[in-house]
Amino acid sequence: xxxxxxxxxxxxxxxxxxxxxxxxxxxxxxxxxxxxxxxxxxxxxxxxxxxxxxxxxxxxxxxxxxxxxxxxxxxxxxxxxxxxxxxxxxxxxxxxxxxxxxxxxxxxxxxxxxxxxxxxxxxxxxxxxxxxxxxxxxxxxxxxxxxxxxxxxxxxxxxxxxxx
Amino acid sequence: xxxxxxxxxxxxxxxxxxxxxxxxxxxxxxxxxxxxxxxxxxxxxxxxxxxxxxxxxxxxxxxxxxxxxxxxxxxxxxxxxxxxxxxxxxxxxxxxxxxxxxxxxxxxxxxxxxxxxxxxxxxxxxxxxxxxxxxxxxxxxxxxxxxxxxxxxxxxxxxxxxxxxxxxxxxxxxxxxxxxxxxxxxxxxxxxxxxxxxxxxxxxxxxxxxxxxxxxxxxxxxxxxxxxxxxxxxxxxxxxxxxxxxxxxxxxxxxxxxxxxxxxxxxxxxxxxxxxxxxxxxxxxx
Numbered sequence: 353x354x355x356x357x358x359x360x361x362x363x364x365x366x367x368x369x370x371x372x373x374x375x376x377x378x379x380x381x382x383x384x385x386x387x388x389x390x391x392x393x394x395x396x397x398x399x400x401x402x403x404x405x406x407x408x409x410x411x412x413x414x415x416x417x418x419x420x421x422x423x424x425x426x427x428x429x430x431x432x433x434x435x436x437x438x439x440x441x442x443x444x445x446x447x448x449x450x451x452x453x454x455x456x457x458x459x460x461x462x463x464x465x466x467x468x469x470x471x472x473x474x475x476x477x478x479x480x481x482x483x484x485x486x487x488x489x490x491x492x493x494x495x496x497x498x499x500x501x502x503x504x505x506x507x508x509x510x511x512x513x514x515x516x
Numbered sequence: 517x518x519x520x521x522x523x524x525x526x527x528x529x530x531x532x533x534x535x536x537x538x539x540x541x542x543x544x545x546x547x548x549x550x551x552x553x554x555x556x557x558x559x560x561x562x563x564x565x566x567x568x569x570x571x572x573x574x575x576x577x578x579x580x581x582x583x584x585x586x587x588x589x590x591x592x593x594x595x596x597x598x599x600x601x602x603x604x605x606x607x608x609x610x611x612x613x614x615x616x617x618x619x620x621x622x623x624x625x626x627x628x629x630x631x632x633x634x635x636x637x638x639x640x641x642x643x644x645x646x647x648x649x650x651x652x653x654x655x656x657x658x659x660x661x662x663x664x665x666x667x668x669x670x671x672x673x674x675x676x677x678x679x680x681x682x683x684x685x686x687x688x689x690x691x692x693x694x695x696x697x698x699x700x701x702x703x704x705x706x707x708x709x710x711x712x713x714x715x716x717x718x719x720x721x722x723x724x725x726x727x728x729x730x731x732x733x734x735x736x737x738x739x740x741x742x743x744x745x746x747x748x749x750x751x752x753x754x755x756x757x758x759x760x761x762x763x764x765x766x767x768x769x770x771x772x773x774x775x776x777x778x779x780x781x782x783x784x785x786x787x788x789x790x791x792x793x794x795x796x797x798x799x800x801x802x
Contacts, residue, residue: 383519417623422623426548426621428548431569478619493619
């Protein structure tokens, strides 16, 4: 029996967490089992972050947490307390697309678009870490972002075009 | 996912206390990349989760010329992969860490989690077993040190007792000249677990073969060391025949399963191939 022997009602007690998402502060009450992905999409309403596999394989739910890419489907929201999160909605600055976003458009590297938010964040993280990656390094870094439309050629070309 | 109670202890003592006093089924969470998937799929449904991420002082990589390498159990695989000291002194650990998951996964997953989850295919295990690593463990009754080779008890099982937490991995210094490789065989280059993982490390002193270490992953209920195969090269002369013989012997040490990734027969065959490749590369480059 779930909850047997434990304080009645304890399981469903929510905890208040504070998240900084795209520079804005949010105070949200979450159940311990709630994933960061659900908070971002359902509580905050930022639906640019996608749910693909829900198990850390596809990268569609990629967000930046303290500057590093993570699968938001594998992060418990309460464990993201106090972390700084950037989603696809927070990548453009002052209305200007991030160079990676513009390059993906220019190279026609978007088809269905479901993987694109994750690809943009992963590419941004790569370029922040290593402004001049080789093609091999780009492909290796993108191995956790699965795209079933493009075959990656144009995505890689686009990212190559914005190298430092 | 079934509801659970969530604890965020701020120090090791508190974490051990929660884990050892709860009579409920409690699981430790570090990176969460294994546990949360198991919970999502209903394979695990713990009543309590104890998050170790708030514990201070367990995320470090330290190297001393005399003692070797010490890695805190909460160190992320991504930090190991990128560490310049690990790259320089134990590149095989970078290879193993890099072979796991994706950048995203390695930004969350920890070395302690990879070992404590005790998947037979855990990629850090063969490399660390071949390096003769030891695990420091702390529990309510104090600390103990376990050789990593003896750490695993079966698929998903370790020798950790209730309330014990893996705190540190100690990798001794390697004597003489050495070269090691970790070869992971899978259907994909990334984002997959190994069909077989083989680590070979060769050490030489004054031009003489001093040590041969072969460790295997994903081909037995736990990661294993193939000592009989090592002996063939250590006792005899190094030749192509001896390499083949050692590879055959390594395959005999395996007890693989057949699953969605590979058949038992194929796992044995691929172990022979990988051990041969590993030995040739190490002997050439050492």
